[in-house]
Amino acid sequence: MAGSSIMENLFQRTLDDLIKGMRLQLIGESAFISKATAEIRREIKSTDHHTKSTALQKLSYLSALHAVDMSWASFHVVEVMSSPRFAHKRIGYHAASHSFNHHTPVLLLITNQLRKDLSSHNEFEVSLALNCLSRIATLDLARDLTPEVFKLLSTARVFVRKKAIALVLRLFDIYPDSVRVCFKRLVENLESSDPQILTAVIGVFCELSNKDPRSYLPLAPEFYRILVDSRNNWVLIKVLKIFARLAPLEPRLAKRIVEPVCEHMRRSGAKSLIVECVRTVMASLGDYESAVKLAVSKVRELLVDEDPNLRYLGLQVLLVAAPKHLWAVLENKEAVIKSLSDEDFNIKIESLRLLMAMVSESNVAEISRVLLNYALKSDPEFCNEILGSVLSTCRRNVYEIVVDFDWYVSLLGEMSTIPNCQKGEEIETQLIDIGMRVKDARLQLVRVGRDLLIDPALLGNEHLHRILCAAAWVAGEYVEFASNPFEVIDAILQPRTSLLPPSIRAVYINSALKILMFYLDGYLLHNEGSSSSYSGNLVGGQPGLFTVKKHTEAPKLATQEGSNSNLEQDEDFNPRNATESSESEDLSVENVTDRDVRHGQAFTPPNTLAKKNFTHESVVSLLNRIEVIFGPLTANQDVEVLERARNILAFVQLFKGEMIDNPVQNVGIMDVDKKDTRVSAIIKSMRDAFTMELGPISTNAQGRVSVPDGLVLKENLDDLQAICGDIELPSSSLFCIGGPHLTTTSDGSSSNLQNEEQGPLNESTSLIEHRKRHGLYYLSSEKSEIVSDVYPPANDPKANNNINDEAAELAKLTEQSLLLKKKTNQTKPRPVVVKLDDGDVAPISVKMPEPGDDPLSGTIKEVLGSETMPSSSRSKPSDKSSRKRREKKKSSTDVPSEMKENLGDAEKHDLENPNLSSKNHGHSKERRQRGKEKIVEGEEHDQKGKKKSSHRHGRRKTHQRANSPLNVVSQTPVIPDFLL
Amino acid sequence: MIKAVIVMNTQGKPRLSKFYDFLPVEKQHEAIRNVFTVLCSRPEHVSNFVDAESFFGPDSRLVYKHFATLYFVFIFDSSENELAMLDLIQVFVETLDKCFRNVCELDVVFNYSKMHTILDEIIFGGQVLETSSSEVMKAIEEISRLEASSNAINLVPKSVSGWRSR
Incomplete structure (x- = not known):
């Protein structure tokens, strides 16, 4: 037995051997891997720890880099984890964090091992366990191990403490109740002077605030202190991220942080920090003119930097600013336009987005023209990006920015002839949509359609087929606008249509x-x-x-015959x-x-x-x-x-x-009367059927169709998925006739005729059927709306504008457009665009996550004692107290930091309400009964509270009150004094 | 939050991959392949960002750096600063350099577990914990020493020593 073990040990291939072998193998990688896996399967059963762990190491290597399955080895992983030797343990832990997930059955077996290692004296063992837990923690593990992690949160060993802090994020996520236990300690770590601890704890709060920022408002004073004091860029970036989320929730907070943020912007040489500051200002502090100006000047520096990364980020930040501060984009328009021809695809895309952000009804024509010329010259991918963004911008909000539909329709036609165009589907949709919505554009539509249909070359390009489909539909539906129907039907009958x-x-x-x-x-x-x-x-x-x-x-006409328009x-x-x-x-x-x-x-x-x-x-x-x-x-x-x-x-x-x-x-x-009557009657009724106008349909039109009695509709159509999962839904849109206001029901005589003569007519038949059956509606896919008599204002005051275009020419245009903006009088009235009452978009039932919905944020709020907090900032008591606070502030002399003072006030305010605080005591007692840990904390808190005095005292206490679960949770509104 | 760290060579062979949320290995490899196809098509001297939302879901960003024959790729979300991530790659590479003295692809290939140890010191569960390469080095050296000492006993297999002591 001993002998075999030695032999195994001596002749086992190590990981290095395996890697070398893999590099030299001649039998093919997969064959080599399967051989090696077979070997590992044998070795891993060895009773010798060394052999076993080496085998496991090889297996996890193969699994990580060559996708070999190792789920079968999970029990061996547990065995190796429990080895007393550090080297083995490390291999075991690595394998566990690589391969375990919450379905792994052996997870139940490792709780004790983890607990043991978490309380080990060897900090590296603790670190291994923490690392593994951060990866594989499940609800059970989190619940069972929270006490151990809690202890580590205040350990003196920084190496372990920082990891424990980082792990807390994961625990909170999986097991929200752990917040009650750990949150206070976590917050205490915010005051740590150790930069590593601070990095870790701020990182955790940054992640937490991502989910529900409001819960962390009470901690703003701490974050503010770090923002002002810290010189560590990593920490500052994270704090800025937190403030970017908090500031929009509390205007007073925004006011406080503007100055420090600007200070960092001016002072710092680190580009990452500057970018973060600029981003924070643009996203959350947009109301502070001076800050925005400073930020824009920084953006300008970024935009002309040599480093493409900085240029890219500069453009990105500018895009964030665009909706609120269009001038910032305008100021940098030259750089933006220049970026359009950058060799970096990312930069091109960003600059395209910026250009689109500048589009308004006065300059959309110029910008589109320039972009289209640009699209002709650029590679297919970018060309389609350009076309896509032009299309989506123009379509936005039912063609809000399009005034001249004749122009737009011709533009669509032009796009279709760009060789790389792959936007057939979108163009198809828009051509039909415009046909139905904009009566005045139909003439031009038919012309464009005719030009497209007539060109035999287009039939060969399959990307254009969808457009041709729309063109054919338009030409048929609005044939009365055609200058020469004979020509159109010729085009439709051409042999290449096959x-x-x-x-x-x-x-x-x-x-x-x-x-x-x-x-x-x-x-x-x-x-x-x-x-x-x-x-x-x-x-x-x-x-x-x-x-x-x-x-x-x-x-x-004779001479111009065949020319477009x-x-x-x-x-x-x-x-x-x-x-x-x-x-x-x-x-x-x-x-x-x-x-x-x-x-x-x-x-x-x-x-x-x-x-x-x-x-x-x-x-x-x-x-x-x-x-x-x-x-x-x-x-x-x-x-x-x-x-x-x-x-x-x-x-x-x-x-x-x-x-x-x-x-x-x-x-x-x-x-004529006699003989022709029959023919003309047929034709007339056919024409009648076709001249019924089609209009857009509301997305919720279906709702207006009453369900006939006795028809049982299935509520849940999930099983459809199984039946026709593969079938792609046709994206073709359906059309409806008229609009509700037209209420065209085909009259009896014509419908009779239709039945007789048009029975055999395909699409029209179905339409006629529908018209008969429903009178009004058809169900559309996406693009439809209900016809209403509400027309959009021709001039949307909101639309701002500016332009750019290529190089100098572009710049000129911009100025023109700016001039236009001032005048905003239009020479040509915008044609009526049919818009539906109930919105252009499908009703979006976005459920805004209630802050309290999420168990985590719920617990955190509870812990922070801030249930009242968000509302309190607006509630009466807080008004009262804030008045008091203001008075205090005036009288106070020694206050370099208003925040501290204010918190002190809050504390006093608290004392002024003995009733409330006694109530709170009751509350906290109740809580104490819930968890053992809490009692300890509560006592701690009481002691601390006694020790402190004056400002310091106040600050400390509020802080605790805000953060610790046990602390007297003040029901008095925790007044966000710091925000003043 | 960092979602994943990938080191691969310019042929697309993964040399190190760590995903901070569980993902089956096949998916990991698919993601690595996708990233590679994008990276190898990018010219030199362009920005270090790639749109990653198509591979890693919404709110994903990707930065990469190209060193000799290796790509270092970090995937993360909006809670991280892009430039800071580039710096972090720098920290990682610097640490490797200190550890292996002029790191090259072979070092990365043959020191699989050490690579992981280094990475685990810098990034913990998707969060950046350490940004100073000297601090990381300290920890790495300690760990190596610990491992060596635990392995030293190992030279005489347990079964043998047990037999001797009898």
Whole structure:
């Protein structure tokens, strides 16, 4: 037995051997590791501690760096931990803190071992146990070992004490009751003169204050003292972090700390401290002008520093400041713009964010232009960052900053043509959203859509497919705005559309149907119109208007045909827009047809091609083409495509039958009524279905749909996850018709027709169904809102502005925008944007964590005796006492530190209320019964209290009162005197 | 609060990794790989920060420093100052340098447990406890002495000594 042990010991590979072997191995790493693991499995069973611990060391090495599982060895870990030799123990503890978690069953076995080591005389053993506990502590361990840790909190051995302090954070987190035991000692350590202790304890408070800052307000005097006295940058940074969280809660505190913070900023040479000061000022002391100025001047230094880290942090801090102090950003705009071309991606991103923070309605156009040019030049990743931030900024708050939607829509179109653009989805959403919300932008939308659809090259880029989908939808839905529907349908029918994915093809087909309807409708009207059977409907002035136009514009249009937007057309359309908007409230079928009539004429006269389009042959050829293009799709595998294609083909065939039997042109005026009635009735009802306006939907529209009787809805849909976890929800947004105020229920006759004729129509069918069924709503995905009559003010006073752009040119722009800002008068009125009453965003049910909710902060408050504290600062007693305090302050002579004095006052105030304090005694007694430790503390406190006198006394006592669980918890509002 | 410390070489091999919140080893390695792919794509002489929220959840920041063939990476949250963390990396490396006299990757490779001891003295449970490399060195030397003395007895295995004393 002894022999085998020696042999094992002599021939065992040490960790070094293992590492060397691993570096020299020829059999492949994983093979080597599995061999080594097998070896370890054997060795670890050895009865010899040395062999066992070496094996464990190797195993934890393999586990840490090569992800070998070591959960099977947890019992061996416990064995090695309990070895009397330090070297073994260390290996065991390391393995435990590396591999144990709260599921490890053997945790139950180590409590005693930890307790023993925590009370060891060897401080390194204690340190091992503390370290391990900080990692693996569970509720049971924390509860059982809190007394040991408590003792260590006041040990004279700094090496151990600092670790015990750091561990307390973990204990509080896991076992909030430990606060009652340890908190007082923890606070006492704040007064330690040892820098290591101070670092540790401030670190703990920094973490604690992160969770619930309000609980720590009573400790502000201590923190303040450290802020003023300490020269240790590590400690100062942490104290600043604490104050950054406390200051917003208590304005008087902010006032107190401004000066010391500025002092540090001026004095310190350590960049880390300066950055922290600047950050604190920007985040929490923004109301103090002088501090902000100083901070901004420091930021400027950072921004021009050679070190990219400082530049990066400078930009970051500036971004924090941007909402409140835009001038700070403006002052540094040149540096910001320069950073846009930095080689460091981080810096570029920060400067982009800053630029976006400067955007306002007066400069959004310029900034976007510059950024877009920039995006063209930059790498794909940054290009998309730029596009993404422009898109999200402009979209913010229902396009709050966009005044000129024509511009914005063209911008969206331009973005789509940037080669690296991958923001298809967002652009798609916005194009459709704008279409539904902004009536005045539809014309431009259709133009942009047409340009996109017509370009065959775009079909090859799959990132653009979503945009094309939106373009096709827009072109179909708002076809009446198209300058040349024939051209659009051409684009939609082009052969390369076969490159599109089925879901988008389906949209294309549906758009083709809508356009076809519009076209046929126009065709019929044209013919009727030419035979003047319809002229009665036309307002006298209108034909005149168009005929005048006809002559002047025809040649120009011919030359400009195919170019994006022509102003002539604008002129042409403007008057119509004007009339339309006046009529828009009342969208009767009459109006719609009326509008269409005008339309038909509006585009026929100027365009000679269009005239040809309305011939019988052109219609037949169009119908034929649709048949040719969509014919093959009737065998498509995708159901959507298949169904829609069949629908449109069925319709085409129906119509063709009518047309060919009965060529309209040859029919005399008399016959139009007779023969054409059926066709035109069909077309008309189809048009009616399509001209119903779609609008945005509220996210909570679903709530307004009453649940039919007898329908049992399942409350919990969790099991859906299991069924269709893999299925990605379609992000496509659904549209609703009209808005509540339109209350368009399709009238009986048309719905009948719809049933008859449109039954086979895919998407529109579903829409019609919906319109019929619900009348009003459809449920949208994210982007929708409810139409309301509340329109946002065109000028939001809040919007500040400024600009920047490239280099000098940018700077110029900035000035311009600043000028603009002063004037804020707009030449062009902002079009109406449909906004919903109940918010643009889904109702966010953010539960603000109640300070008391969390067991930890609850206990801490209790311990600090500060239940009354936060409210007390506003309550009457405190007012009273603060008046007293003020008087005292005046009379007091010897006070370099107001804080001390004030606390003294508080104490006195306390004494003036014997009732209250006696009550408190009762309270504290009650508490004493709860825990053994507390009694001790309470006694300590009493003694201390007796010893102290005067200011010192007061300070000490309040302090204790504030912090110790046992102390007479003053029910008098613990007045935050220090804040004065 | 520091969430993790990673030392890896420029080939992406981890040399030391410590996560202060429990994370299964596979996840740790995945995180290390993710960090590496970001780090190796960054040019020289740019800032030492990387956006870590995608790997380590919200409120995560990452600083790294590149020394010879090694990356030193600290991941932490908003309770720490970025520049202070860079200084802390410096402290760590300085301590290693003192400990190993001109530290190189091989020292890091072969002194796995010593590395951990040093790190544990500087960072305790995610909190910075010691920022002076000489203090750390003092503790390390003590620990080594203690270990050596406990190992010295070990030269004669317990079973043998037990047999002799009989």
